[in-house]
Amino acid sequence: MATLYFCKAKDKPMTKLSVNINKIATLRNARGGNIPNVVKAAKDIEEFGAQGITVHPRPDERHITYQDVRDLQPVVKTEFNIEGNPVTKFIDLVIQNQPTQVTLVPDAVDAITSNAGWDTVKNKEFLTEVISEFKSKGIRASIFVDPNPEMIKNAIHTGADRIELYTEDFASEYEKGNHDAIKPYIACAEIANDLGLGINAGHDLSLQNIEFFKKNIPGLLEVSIGHALMAESLYEGLETVIHKYLKLLQ
Ligand SMILES: CC(=O)[C@@H](O)[C@H](O)COP(=O)(O)O
Numbered sequence: 001m002a003t004l005y006f007c008k009a010k011d012k013p014m015t016k017l018s019v020n021i022n023k024i025a026t027l028r029n030a031r032g033g034n035i036p037n038v039v040k041a042a043k044d045i046e047e048f049g050a051q052g053i054t055v056h057p058r059p060d061e062r063h064i065t066y067q068d069v070r071d072l073q074p075v076v077k078t079e080f081n082i083e084g085n086p087v088t089k090f091i092d093l094v095i096q097n098q099p100t101q102v103t104l105v106p107d108a109v110d111a112i113t114s115n116a117g118w119d120t121v122k123n124k125e126f127l128t129e130v131i132s133e134f135k136s137k138g139i140r141a142s143i144f145v146d147p148n149p150e151m152i153k154n155a156i157h158t159g160a161d162r163i164e165l166y167t168e169d170f171a172s173e174y175e176k177g178n179h180d181a182i183k184p185y186i187a188c189a190e191i192a193n194d195l196g197l198g199i200n201a202g203h204d205l206s207l208q209n210i211e212f213f214k215k216n217i218p219g220l221l222e223v224s225i226g227h228a229l230m231a232e233s234l235y236e237g238l239e240t241v242i243h244k245y246l247k248l249l250q
């Protein structure tokens with residue numbers, strides 16, 4: 001059992017698992033063709049109990065393509081979460097496909113993966129504008145942020161419904177045995193809860209670290225997990241792995 005190190009055992013809603021299927025598209029794209037089938041995988045993942053599907057179409061479409069998003073839209077019955085940098089092309093894609101949630105990520109075109117959260121002070125006007133556009137279409141808006149209290153406090157001024165805490169630092173420190181790495185995340189979660197901002201989290205979460213993270217973060221509504229979950233599934237299968245996450249997120 002994971003230990004409650006730093007926060008009080010209050011306000012612990014169920015945390016939804018949104019499975020990021022980028023890596024399924026990466027595998028498919030390695031050969032062209034349609035194996036594995038991304039749409040079938042999304043349906044199966046929902047069947048196995050996941051409460052959401054996340055995709056992060058990048059400008060180079062190296063994994064999830066814009067067409068994948070259009071194909072997934074009528075199929076996903078749980079929460080559909082589209083992540084990405086809100087360039088015009090992305091904004092149009094999201095609005096045309098009406099997901100449950102859009103997660104704004106400030107990733108550079110050539111980034112290997114997401115590597116930083118928004119500066120919610122410097123980008124306040126820009127974020128406010130795009131978030132208002134998404135919200136006017138009934139799409140929940142979340143913004144990807146580092147565990148920095150200043151960035152969380154200013155996130156509320158952008159109109160965001162939620163923040164997604166960027167968990168790479170937690171994951172790499174936890175692996176080294178540094179459990180104190182959870183502290184800034186708890187502090188930020190408490191600020192977000194006080195401000196009424198919903199809390200999501202993601203990046204490098206895994207079967208190794210998810211229980212500790214979940215147990216220590218008050219009000220964690222959703223985690224999006226892809227890279228580790230797909231790697232774990234190579235050994236144990238998607239269904240078993242998803243069931244393991246669901247149990248740890250209760
Ligand atoms: C925002 C975030 O942390 C994830 O979307 C992650 O960046 C996955 O993207 P890749 O699959 O391209 O690494």
Ligand SMILES: NCC(=O)COP(=O)(O)O
Nearest residue numbers: 020202203204224226227
């Ligand atoms: N938002 C984070 C996400 O979708 C998955 O990130 P990762 O588990 O692939 O690192």
